[in-house]
Amino acid sequence: MxxxxxxxxxxxxxxxxxxxxxxxxxxxxxxxxxxxxxxxxxxxxxxxxxxxxxxxxxxxxxxxxxxxxxxxxxxxxxxxxxxxxxxxxxxxxxxxxxxxxxxxxxxxxxxxxxxxxxxxxxxxxxxxxxxxxxxxxxxxxxxxxxxxxxxxxxxxxxxxxxxxxxxxxxxxxxxxxxxxxxxxxxxxxxxxxxxxxxxxxxxxxxxxxxxxxxxxxxxxxxxxxxxxxxxLPIRPASGSDNPVDQALDRAVAFTPHDLSNARQRSKDELDTALREGRGLDAFLGIVEWTLMTGEAPAPLNADQQKLVKANDAVRRLTVALSAKSKDDLSKAVVDIADVAKSATTKAYVLRIFEANNRAMLGERGAAQKLFLEVLKSNPFIAGVYKDLGDNMFVDFDMPRAWRCWDIGRKIAPGFANFRSINQMESSLAAQHPEFF
Structure with missing residues (x-):
C-alpha cells in the first residue's frame, strides 16, 4: 500500500x-x-x-x-x-x-x-x-x-x-x-x-x-x-471547496505559537482601545478576549469602567442582547447592525451576536455565513467554533460539528461553553461503549 x-x-x-x-x-x-x-x-x-x-x-x-x-x-x-x-x-x-x-x-x-x-x-x-x-x-x-x-x-x-x-x-x-x-x-x-x-x-x-x-x-x-x-500532513484549506471545511482546515493547522501571538494581539488591542477612549471597541475587545480564552480579562480600573458603561453604543447593545422573543430578536438584528457603525476596529465581534440571533430565528444559513466572516477577521475565537458547531449539529452535520468543537476546545481547553459538549460525549460513551 x-x-x-x-x-x-x-x-x-x-x-x-x-x-x-x-x-x-x-x-x-x-x-x-x-x-x-x-x-x-x-x-x-x-x-x-x-x-x-x-x-x-x-x-x-x-x-x-x-x-x-x-x-x-x-x-x-x-x-x-x-x-x-x-x-x-x-x-x-x-x-x-x-x-x-x-x-x-x-x-x-x-x-x-x-x-x-x-x-x-x-x-x-x-x-x-x-x-x-x-x-x-x-x-x-x-x-x-x-x-x-x-x-x-x-x-x-x-x-x-x-x-x-x-x-x-x-x-x-x-x-x-x-x-x-x-x-x-x-x-x-x-x-x-x-x-x-x-x-x-x-x-x-x-x-x-x-x-x-x-x-x-x-x-x-x-x-x-x-x-x-x-x-501525514493535514489537508490544506485549498483542498476543499466547502467554506466551512476551509475555515476548519486553516484552524487545525494553528500552532501554540500562533495562539499565543493571537492572544497577545487581542490584549494589546483592548489596551489600546481603553487608552484611546473607545468605549465600544473596548467592550467588544473584552467580549472577544473572553470568547478566545474562556477567561475574564484583567479587571478594569474605575476610569476604564466608567468609559465603557457611559458609552451610548454599549448601552444600546446591552439592550439588544437581552432579546428573547422572535420579534425582539428580529429587532435586535437591526439594532446590532446600527451599533456596528460606531465600532472602529471590532465591528466583526458584533457579527457573533447577529449570527446567534439569526440562528435562533431559524436562519441557520445566514448564521453560518456570519460565523465564517468572524473567523476571517479572527480565527482564534473558540466561542465561535462552539456556536458554528451547534449550528452544524442542528442540521445533523455531525462530522463538521465535532470538528468545530474539537478546534474550539483546543484553542480554549477549559472554556465553560464546551461543558455541555463534554457532558454529551461522556453520556454517549457511557450509553454506547460498543462504539469505542
Whole structure:
C-alpha cells in the first residue's frame, strides 16, 4: 500500500489484513422513480489491537479507538482530515430518536404501519434506546440467519476463519461503522472468536430494501505493522471547496505559537482601545478576549469602567442582547447592525451576536455565513467554533460539528461553553461503549 507508506510503524502485536469484496443491491418499493444501481467494491482492511484501517480506491480511513478519532486520508494528495468517532455515534443516536418520532407519526396516521419500525431503526443505525425483542436465530442449510419477524436481517455462512478476541471485535467494528447492524448481530460477531468468510446484511427503510454482501477474498498477517495517521500532513484549506471545511482546515493547522501571538494581539488591542477612549471597541475587545480564552480579562480600573458603561453604543447593545422573543430578536438584528457603525476596529465581534440571533430565528444559513466572516477577521475565537458547531449539529452535520468543537476546545481547553459538549460525549460513551 504505497500511498500510505508513511503511516506504517512497528507494533508489539501482529495485526491481520483482509481483502474484502463488497456488493450492494437496492430493491426499491413499487412505484419508485429512481433505483440506485448495484455497486461492487474491493477493500483492504487491517484489524489491529485498537485500530481499524479500511483502504478503498481513493481513500484510506483509519479508526483509532484509543484516541476516539478517525483519519480520512486522500490517497492522491497524501493528506488527511481528522474527525471524532463521537460524530458517528452522535448522529446515530439523534437520528434514531428522529426516526422513532417519524415512524410513530406514520403509524398513527395509518400511512405506513411498518415504516421506520423500531427493530429496523436499531438495525440501520446499530443503536438501541432500550432492550427490545431479541432477533430469532436459525440455521438454514450452511447459513446462520437472524430474523426480525419474517424479515431476514443478517446471514452468514458456516465457513468461519479462527480469529482472536481483538480481531473479532475489530471486524464487528468494521461492520458497525460501515453498514450499521442490529446490536444483537454485532455483539454475536464480536464474541465469536472467528470471522465469517461471507455474510450479508439486509436493511429495510422507507425507500425499500438494501442488501450488503461481504466476502473475504484473502487473509494475511501484516507482520506487526500499525498505523500512525499523524505522519501525514493535514489537508490544506485549498483542498476543499466547502467554506466551512476551509475555515476548519486553516484552524487545525494553528500552532501554540500562533495562539499565543493571537492572544497577545487581542490584549494589546483592548489596551489600546481603553487608552484611546473607545468605549465600544473596548467592550467588544473584552467580549472577544473572553470568547478566545474562556477567561475574564484583567479587571478594569474605575476610569476604564466608567468609559465603557457611559458609552451610548454599549448601552444600546446591552439592550439588544437581552432579546428573547422572535420579534425582539428580529429587532435586535437591526439594532446590532446600527451599533456596528460606531465600532472602529471590532465591528466583526458584533457579527457573533447577529449570527446567534439569526440562528435562533431559524436562519441557520445566514448564521453560518456570519460565523465564517468572524473567523476571517479572527480565527482564534473558540466561542465561535462552539456556536458554528451547534449550528452544524442542528442540521445533523455531525462530522463538521465535532470538528468545530474539537478546534474550539483546543484553542480554549477549559472554556465553560464546551461543558455541555463534554457532558454529551461522556453520556454517549457511557450509553454506547460498543462504539469505542
Amino acid at each position: 504505497p500511498a500510505i507508506a508513511l503511516l506504517i510503524a512497528t507494533s508489539a502485536r501482529a495485526a491481520v489484513s483482509l481483502q474484502l469484496d463488497v456488493g450492494s443491491h437496492v430493491r426499491a418499493k413499487a412505484g419508485a422513480s429512481r433505483v440506485p444501481p448495484d455497486r461492487q467494491a474491493t477493500f483492504d482492511v487491517t484489524l489491529g489491537e485498537n485500530y481499524l484501517m479500511v483502504e478503498s480506491t481513493g481513500e484510506t480511513i483509519v479508526y483509532d479507538f484509543a484516541s476516539r478519532k478517525r483519519s480520512v486520508i486522500d490517497k492522491r494528495t497524501k493528506t488527511r482530515v481528522d474527525y471524532s468517532l463521537y460524530d458517528t455515534v452522535g448522529f446515530r443516536v439523534y437520528e434514531f430518536r428522529n426516526r422513532s418520532v417519524l415512524g410513530g407519526a406514520l403509524s398513527a396516521s395509518k400511512v405506513d404501519d411498518s415504516a421506520m419500525a423500531q427493530v429496523d431503526n436499531e438495525h440501520n443505525l446499530a443503536v438501541q434506546d432500550k432492550p427490545s425483542s431479541p432477533l430469532r436465530v436459525t440455521t438454514e442449510g450452511t447459513d446462520e440467519v437472524f430474523y426480525a419477524g419474517p424479515k431476514v436481517m443478517f446471514r452468514q455462512g458456516v465457513r468461519l476463519m479462527p480469529a482472536s478476541t481483538t480481531e473479532a471485535r475489530m471486524f464487528a467494528q468494521l461492520i458497525r461503522y460501515t453498514f450499521g447492524g442490529h446490536p444483537q448481530i454485532l455483539s454475536a460477531l464480536a464474541q465469536a472468536n472467528s470471522i465469517p468468510k461471507n455474510l450479508s446484511l439486509v436493511t429495510y427503510d422507507v425507500g425499500g430494501t438494501t442488501t450488503h454482501t461481504v466476502t473475504v477474498r484473502s487473509v494475511s498477517s501484516n507482520n506487526g505493522r500499525t498505523i500512525d495517521a499523524s505522519a
